[in-house]
Amino acid sequence: MQNFTYFNPVRIEFGEGCIQKIGKDAAQYGKKALLVYGQGSVVRNGILKQVTDSLDAAGVEYVVFSGVKANPVASHTREGIKLAKQEGCDMIVAVGGGSVIDESKAISAGACVAHDFWDFYSGKETVKTALPVLDVLTVAATGTEMNGGAVITNEETKEKLGIVVQPLHPKVSYLDPCVTFTLGKQYTAYAGVDIISHMLEGYLTNDDPYCTIQDGYVEGVMRAVMDAVLTCVENPKDYQARAAMMWGSTLAWNGVPLLGLGNYGYPCHMLGHSMSCLYDTAHGASLSVVTPAWMEVMADKYQRKLAKFCRNVFREDISCPKEAAQKAAVLFRTWCRKIGAPVTLAEIGLSREDIPSLRENITFCAPTWGMPEYDEKLVTELLEHML
Amino acid sequence: MQNFTYFNPVRIEFGEGCIQKIGKDAAQYGKKALLVYGQGSVVRNGILKQVTDSLDAAGVEYVVFSGVKANPVASHTREGIKLAKQEGCDMIVAVGGGSVIDESKAISAGACVAHDFWDFYSGKETVKTALPVLDVLTVAATGTEMNGGAVITNEETKEKLGIVVQPLHPKVSYLDPCVTFTLGKQYTAYAGVDIISHMLEGYLTNDDPYCTIQDGYVEGVMRAVMDAVLTCVENPKDYQARAAMMWGSTLAWNGVPLLGLGNYGYPCHMLGHSMSCLYDTAHGASLSVVTPAWMEVMADKYQRKLAKFCRNVFREDISCPKEAAQKAAVLFRTWCRKIGAPVTLAEIGLSREDIPSLRENITFCAPTWGMPEYDEKLVTELLEHML
Numbered sequence: 113m114q115n116f117t118y119f120n121p122v123r124i125e126f127g128e129g130c131i132q133k134i135g136k137d138a139a140q141y142g143k144k145a146l147l148v149y150g151q152g153s154v155v156r157n158g159i160l161k162q163v164t165d166s167l168d169a170a171g172v173e174y175v176v177f178s179g180v181k182a183n184p185v186a187s188h189t190r191e192g193i194k195l196a197k198q199e200g201c202d203m204i205v206a207v208g209g210g211s212v213i214d215e216s217k218a219i220s221a222g223a224c225v226a227h228d229f230w231d232f233y234s235g236k237e238t239v240k241t242a243l244p245v246l247d248v249l250t251v252a253a254t255g256t257e258m259n260g261g262a263v264i265t266n267e268e269t270k271e272k273l274g275i276v277v278q279p280l281h282p283k284v285s286y287l288d289p290c291v292t293f294t295l296g297k298q299y300t301a302y303a304g305v306d307i308i309s310h311m312l313e314g315y316l317t318n319d320d321p322y323c324t325i326q327d328g329y330v331e332g333v334m335r336a337v338m339d340a341v342l343t344c345v346e347n348p349k350d351y352q353a354r355a356a357m358m359w360g361s362t363l364a365w366n367g368v369p370l371l372g373l374g375n376y377g378y379p380c381h382m383l384g385h386s387m388s389c390l391y392d393t394a395h396g397a398s399l400s401v402v403t404p405a406w407m408e409v410m411a412d413k414y415q416r417k418l419a420k421f422c423r424n425v426f427r428e429d430i431s432c433p434k435e436a437a438q439k440a441a442v443l444f445r446t447w448c449r450k451i452g453a454p455v456t457l458a459e460i461g462l463s464r465e466d467i468p469s470l471r472e473n474i475t476f477c478a479p480t481w482g483m484p485e486y487d488e489k490l491v492t493e494l495l496e497h498m499l
Numbered sequence: 500m501q502n503f504t505y506f507n508p509v510r511i512e513f514g515e516g517c518i519q520k521i522g523k524d525a526a527q528y529g530k531k532a533l534l535v536y537g538q539g540s541v542v543r544n545g546i547l548k549q550v551t552d553s554l555d556a557a558g559v560e561y562v563v564f565s566g567v568k569a570n571p572v573a574s575h576t577r578e579g580i581k582l583a584k585q586e587g588c589d590m591i592v593a594v595g596g597g598s599v600i601d602e603s604k605a606i607s608a609g610a611c612v613a614h615d616f617w618d619f620y621s622g623k624e625t626v627k628t629a630l631p632v633l634d635v636l637t638v639a640a641t642g643t644e645m646n647g648g649a650v651i652t653n654e655e656t657k658e659k660l661g662i663v664v665q666p667l668h669p670k671v672s673y674l675d676p677c678v679t680f681t682l683g684k685q686y687t688a689y690a691g692v693d694i695i696s697h698m699l700e701g702y703l704t705n706d707d708p709y710c711t712i713q714d715g716y717v718e719g720v721m722r723a724v725m726d727a728v729l730t731c732v733e734n735p736k737d738y739q740a741r742a743a744m745m746w747g748s749t750l751a752w753n754g755v756p757l758l759g760l761g762n763y764g765y766p767c768h769m770l771g772h773s774m775s776c777l778y779d780t781a782h783g784a785s786l787s788v789v790t791p792a793w794m795e796v797m798a799d800k801y802q803r804k805l806a807k808f809c810r811n812v813f814r815e816d817i818s819c820p821k822e823a824a825q826k827a828a829v830l831f832r833t834w835c836r837k838i839g840a841p842v843t844l845a846e847i848g849l850s851r852e853d854i855p856s857l858r859e860n861i862t863f864c865a866p867t868w869g870m871p872e873y874d875e876k877l878v879t880e881l882l883e884h885m886l
Contacts, residue, residue, distance in 0.1 A: 115516070118510070119508070126503050127503065130502065327723065328721075335715050355759075356500065356711050359759070360712045371746075
């Protein structure tokens, strides 16, 4: 285990009815909120009204800013920053999934500086302060509700990049499993893959063999989340399964699974981000295509951990590690199929013809992700394995 | 899963050499610290000097207050409060195990009020504010370094009681596994039992069958901690095993394992606290005597979870739940024996003659613990099972 610092001052309000608390809490942080949401599903399903009722009751003003895309973009983020500044907003209330919350975080940082917010992403500037963010999570997937990360796609530079900094931790996150009842089977499956992927990549790729505590945490939470997702896609209104998926997604990406791991990477996220960036593929869909293929191609390199994953998560005792590692890939692909997530490029509308563009984008982004070993040859092999 | 609120703003500094950071951090919180430690082992092994060197370098003044007992007592806590007030200390620096940190927390609350600190324990008053506490943990056991709890024994009333409140979260906890190298085999074993017990009691006794995420977390961390303790008692200077034990102890009692559990109790802690209170038995020693006996006597009542514990922690697949539950008790006792922890009253110097006093104290305390069902009959059966 390597040295680490951990500080996660996000307050979590979990459970049915918790959204009612947001108004009173918001009043502690300011007078006027930028109220951010996406494409309007929160209007239709009444979640936004729960939030505005609570803000109204507490006398908190708000300016609506909607239209966040599934992969939030820099141009829209800039609009939000402009509006927050113009209106003198002193906090952000985000109502949505990871995209809405991530863009809200980027706005919260951008609203506090004179320079362009993308300077934080290109590494020119660091985030020193940000407006307080309170969020109502509507999709249990990205874990952004309990971390300091925010991923934005820059349409001009064709980059999908993330930053993780202390000031971007939300102040309070409201997690009501009921709000995910209306999430369709397809997006529930995508979310499930995303949650598992967050834990899986650090677990499999880290080079410190002594992170047994982290391994145990991750294996236990993964097992429970995988079961819960299976139930959620079958019965979307199963409160307990939705609750397990929601809380599992938060624990998956609250920083703890990664503490002390040493070197690790996000190869599957990197590959998937290029798909989202070029073809607007849903994040979870890209991950379910990428991950089993990546496991098979990389089975020898990550043999020890894939075999452990096979044993402790799928409870399959296979004595030969090489065989166990390959089996892990098969079992993971089977789980993806069972929940209805795509596992080939064709299932997300891509084909062999798209491989050159994807390869170009991935190899361009790989050094930024700290994985220059993902060169043309390896990326081609991986992409062809997804056909 | 039941509704919950979670907020844990403790900063953790983990790893070899992290104690060096304390001076600079302390300077952010105040000018003069009450420097609290126990019976002097931190003087002899040089840990205190690491702390004072860092405080000196940062220009932070301190007043030494030592002599905290293994089970910290109210009278000594009152002395600390008096000294902190007299000297105008604006923070507490605690150097020690759970006892030192718990007493430091109690002092931090008591130093901010005019009334006696025990009023917080008797329920007459609630803690609204406290001096900032920074701690250097020297025994990985109680988890106090990342929670708002503090347990104190009142010698006059013969009560050992705890409070858990938000203002008692330490500001920063410094976890350097190297400082536990000098902890002897016996106390390492006690600490190991304590860590497991923290996770085990909530896991086994809660009445919500849907806490699968919590179960997975707890099972994974327990498994890793149990392995680590076995290594630590054999090889006390194994950095990685000490690190796993230390981080495992923090995750065991940082509040997360208990979130959303519904009703649960600490019967083994309750029984053990009476042993500590009456005979000054080490906390972990009392737990290793109590826990396997409690499991056997209560095997039918907690059958489902004991069987799950047997399967997921000990990896023993026994199809009959009744048999699996009994087996869990046997396997847990075997683990206690392997690490060298006592499993009978005789091994902690008690005998049948002590049962009446113990029974009287336990049944007196049971309602305060919320477990009035632990009456004379049940307590007698449990205690006799420990002979």
